[in-house]
Amino acid sequence: MTVTTTRPQAATATAARAEGLSKFYGVDEAAVWALDNVSVGLQEGQFTAIMGPSGSGKSTLLHMLAGLDRPSSGEVFLGDVELSSLNDKQLTMLRRDRIGFIFQSFNLLPTMTAAENIVLPLRIAGRKPDEHWVASIVETVGLSGRLGHRPAQLSGGQQQRVAAARALASKPEIVFADEPTGALDSSSSAELLGFLRNAVTELGQTVVMVTHDPTAASYADRVIFLADGQIVDEMHTPTADQVLDYMKRLGA
Amino acid sequence: MFSTTIRQMLAHKLRLVLTTASIALGVAFLAGTLVLTDTMGLAFEQLFGKVSSGTDAVVRAEAPYTASDGVGTSRGPIPASALAAVKATDGVRAAEGTVTGYALLTDTKGKAVLTSGGAPTQGYSMPSDEKLRGDVELMSGTAPDSADEVAIDATSAEEHHIKLGSSIKVLFSGPTREFTVVGTVGFGGEKNLGGTTSAYFDTATAQQVLGTPGQFDSIAVSADQGVSQAELAENLSAVVPDGLEAVTGKTVAQESSDAIKKDLKIVGIMFMIFAGIALFVGSFIIWNTFTMIVTQRSREIALLRAVGSTRRQIMRSLLLEALLLGTAASAVGVALGVGVAKGLKTLMDAVGFSLPSTSLQLEPRTIWVSLLVGTAVTVVAALVPARRATKVLPVEALRESTPGAEKPSIRRAVIGVALTGAGTTVMLFTLYGGLAKAFFGPGLLAVMVGVMVSLPFAVRPLAAMIGKPLSWRGLPGELAKQNAMRNPRRTSSTAAALMIGLTLVVSMGVFASSLKHSFGDVISDQTSADLFVTTASAQGAGYSPSVIGAVEDAPGVEQVSASSWGEAHFLGAGSSYSAIDPATAGKVMNLEVSKGSLAALGRDGVVVSRSAATQHKWDIGSIVNAEFPATGQHRLHVVGVYDGKGWIGDNYVISLDEQKAFAGQQLVTSALVTLAAGADKGEVEQAIATALADHPDARVQDQKEFEKTASGSIDSLLQFVTMMLLLAVLIALLGIVNTLALSVFERTRELGLLRAVGMTKSQVRAMVRWESVVISLIGALSGAALGIGIGLAMSQALKDEGIKAISIPVPQVTMYVVLAAVAGVIAAIGPARSASRVDVLRAVVTD
């Protein structure tokens, strides 16, 4: 395993970790091993990017870590909670209270305004949003003038920023994002990534992001490379060029 | 194209099942109605054929027209002396006089053998000639042949445990007599003659107890071998004295079955209306389904258009789908129809219309009418959505569009409001502004259509109002409200189906309630009676006039004023009349006689209602031509005009003596009793009750009891109508299930997203459930409001007919609304479950 690390990170607590995680789809000969015995720890207060060729299992890994899907074997821990021990309701409440999500698209409920979408998980939980906190997020994401708009009235970039604000509004332990900039142009991407970076640096938020884009990965503290359902490498405080180089080699 | 259509239909099985069911139920009702009326018609035809099968000709009094009066006759009597001439006529093998009349059986304990649904209780003379009895056959014992013998119908004997040899009392128009039961009678294998009871006497006894000695109602004639009915009737016509006629047995059987069929037709039309309502409601679901199909497929349709399909092809494929669906659903409906016919018959039996039975008749006409109607309704309902499909532009194939809120158009609002406004105005003018009553119906229709057209605009405010308490339930409640509002057209057409059902049920409820209250008011305002002598069973046609004498003799009774009722031709058209006792009526009834008086009725007087007097410009002394089947033409003089319809609702009021002279002895329908000064009401009631022990066809009631009996019959009628309308409500609920299922399907991604960010399964279920409740309540509340309005308007429209009070049965209406909400919860069970099972990843994975 080639370790292209520049600077090892100081050991901190893990926000989430996977142990011997496998996921396969289908049966017998037709079975596809989307994840093959993956073990990984995600540090608290870190921005982690997951990269790899298409079909390498990035999304699958993210879904397992985020409790959106159940593994075929292996264990996932969020803090010290083992996810497979939870029933559907407990898992759902865990997602609601302790995890934030940003998906590639269709992040928002079309019938609700931006403001309503931001506090959605809190409202689902029946909790009163922390007004100051929400206001400060809205401020940083730069959505102040758009709060009353519905998703259809927002641009793709604005929609993703609303999603990011939502992910942070409930002060989750960890935020998962699957190609959040996949459908955005470079300046919108930069805005969103800057915002996530900021959340990690200034608020100590833990963020895990799947991306295809080396530039996006360069915002992360650590990049994990996946290929054929296995972790093949990782990189710390990478630059876009380093990532690009590595990806080229991996793809080749 | 054809196979694509089929594949698409099968792809959404639930939708297929629900839309099929919604049409099939309506068609089933239609087919069931047709099957039932055909069956009943045939059964009666067979029955009358059987009963008169041995009679080749009948000699009877001529009548200006044939009136059906149950199984009895309304013709005048003929002299017994005519029999000799008939017997001597060429071709006559046997001839016997027949007599028919009121005869109420009692059981061995003296309790009346009452019929349900007001079926007649009749007595007949039993011919001694076996053949003349037709299919009236002795099932046990012997035929009556002396003055104290009676044979009774086998059903009464069985159900009331009347054994051969036992002694029973039989009540007549005249004095009650005691008989020994010597035989039981069946009718061509049937034990039951349409729910009636029958008593058979020998001819001489029958003349005494049912008619008048020396007179017959008719003469039944049996032909010699080889002489046809027509020949016989011809021969007889030549010899019968003036005023008599001879007709074939077939003619008489035909007349009887025609008369019954006319009554059945009314029943058939009534059921047909309910079937029509069910189909109408079902068409909303079809409309909705096709709208959703078009929305969901708009990309695909646009793509087809882009690659060159013409609008016509698109339209044709959708209509083909409707055609297939309609035909299949109608076929299912026809199959179910036979079951529905059975159910309806059971229901009719339960409410007291016992009908002769024969095997269920599924005529080819039933099949094709049902198929045609069901298919036509489906295709017509799909027409508008199909037209909309043709307007999908090719560019829409490229557009990523979430299926969603189409704003209802301004034109729609204008049309809806204009219709509702115009309809309301017309109705108000017919009620209060002197516009002809004929405009009331169209006005009502305009209001209903107007409300349906503008309902989409009411969806938002209504949902907001209904949804208010839902905010209490947190986010799922809030989202439920928003989801119900997001496609107002869909929500409104789903709710409209329920609205129609509720409108009908509630308006009937309001009308019935007003009727009941008016009846109470009428009793207290228009009569000053202390006690009422009524029929023993609520639907009984009347009781023997001999009851009046018995009541008059009871201690403490000051006066008894009897009244009767009948039908005759006035000015050449059939109309009902009331018959009263002129000597006493004025004191116990307040009919608001504004001109002349009831006491002046005499031998050829008539008191007419204010409305009839106004319409025909009648005044005291005007001549009214009346025609009775028994006695023909009578020139009646107007001797009074009365203003207060209510206790009496007929346009014509004559005296009991006139009725007896014109129509023969008839039953008394009710009598008003006043007490002697100082008499105790309770004691007198007891005394009358004792006096009535020998007259079990009548009972005494005080005002409260009388009111209660009357409300009871209104209530049972209302229950029957409500049950029929529930079918429409049931179909509407299927529509809600359908809409919810489709919405859930459309919102898969949203549901996945909600689940991903932490909505639990039970919260998702609650969300769908509350949406369903909001939709049902929109339908229920608008239906209740509209129903109350229409019910009140109907009551007001009949103000002149005596419905003076208006009353809204608040608990009942509230119950309907609550039930609708509960039904909404039930309708949501399936869709809520599938919504909660949506795969979380469906939202996350971009396809």
Ligand SMILES: Nc1ncnc2c1ncn2[C@@H]1O[C@H](COP(=O)(O)OP(=O)(O)OP(=O)(O)O)[C@@H](O)[C@H]1O
């Ligand atoms: N529901 C599924 N059924 C069957 N196979 C699946 C399913 N989901 C994922 N796979 C397979 O698992 C493997 C990993 O998929 P995954 O979506 O995790 O890849 P990815 O790295 O996110 O790819 P991309 O960059 O294209 O999003 C792929 O081979 C994919 O075909």
Ligand SMILES: [Mg+2]
């Ligand atoms: Mg992926």
